[in-house]
Amino acid sequence: GELPEDELYLKRMKKQYRRVDVPIEVDFFYLNEPVQKYEGQRPFFPIMILAVERENELIVYQDLISPDEMDAIPDCMMTLFQNLEALPTEIWIQRDELRSQLEPLASILDIKLKHLPKLTLMSEVKTELFSLRHD
Numbered sequence: 001g002e003l004p005e006d007e008l009y010l011k012r013m014k015k016q017y018r019r020v021d022v023p024i025e026v027d028f029f030y031l032n033e034p035v036q037k038y039e040g041q042r043p044f045f046p047i048m049i050l051a052v053e054r055e056n057e058l059i060v061y062q063d064l065i066s067p068d069e070m071d072a073i074p075d076c077m078m079t080l081f082q083n084l085e086a087l088p089t090e091i092w093i094q095r096d097e098l099r100s101q102l103e104p105l106a107s108i109l110d111i112k113l114k115h116l117p118k119l120t121l122m123s124e125v126k127t128e129l130f131s132l133r134h135d
Helices: 007-016 067-084 096-109 120-133
Strands: 018-020 024-030 047-053 058-065 086-088 090-093 112-115
Touching: 007 067, 007 096, 024 067, 024 096, 024 120, 047 067, 047 120, 058 067, 067 086, 067 096, 090 096, 096 112
Parallel strands: 018 086, 024 090, 090 112
Antiparallel strands: 024 047, 047 058
C-alpha cells in the first residue's frame, strides 16, 4: 500500500480527531454479482469493503470498488475517519492484503493493526448481509 499522498493531512487528522477506544473490524470480499459503473463499460465483479465497530455492532463503512482499485483502501479508511470524526485505537483485520494496505496509514495515525485468524462480528454481519440479499 502506498502512503496517501498527503502525510500532513494525516497528521492534522491525528491532532483534530478524538480517539475512540472501540476496535473497528475491516474486511473485503468479492461479490458474485457483476456491476457496471458506467454505461458501456465491461461489467466486473466488485469488491465490497466493510468496516464494523464492535461497540454498537454497526456497519460504519461500506463501499464497492473494482478489483484494480485495491490501492484505494487507505482512502476508504480516511473517509471513514472523516465520517466518524474520530480515530479508533485499533483496527482488526484477518487478511494479509489489508495489512500491507493499512500499515502506513495506521502507523502515522497511531492505530494498532491487529491481525486475527477470524473476525467474529464481521462474520455475523456478512451472513446477515448476504442472507438479506438472497431471500
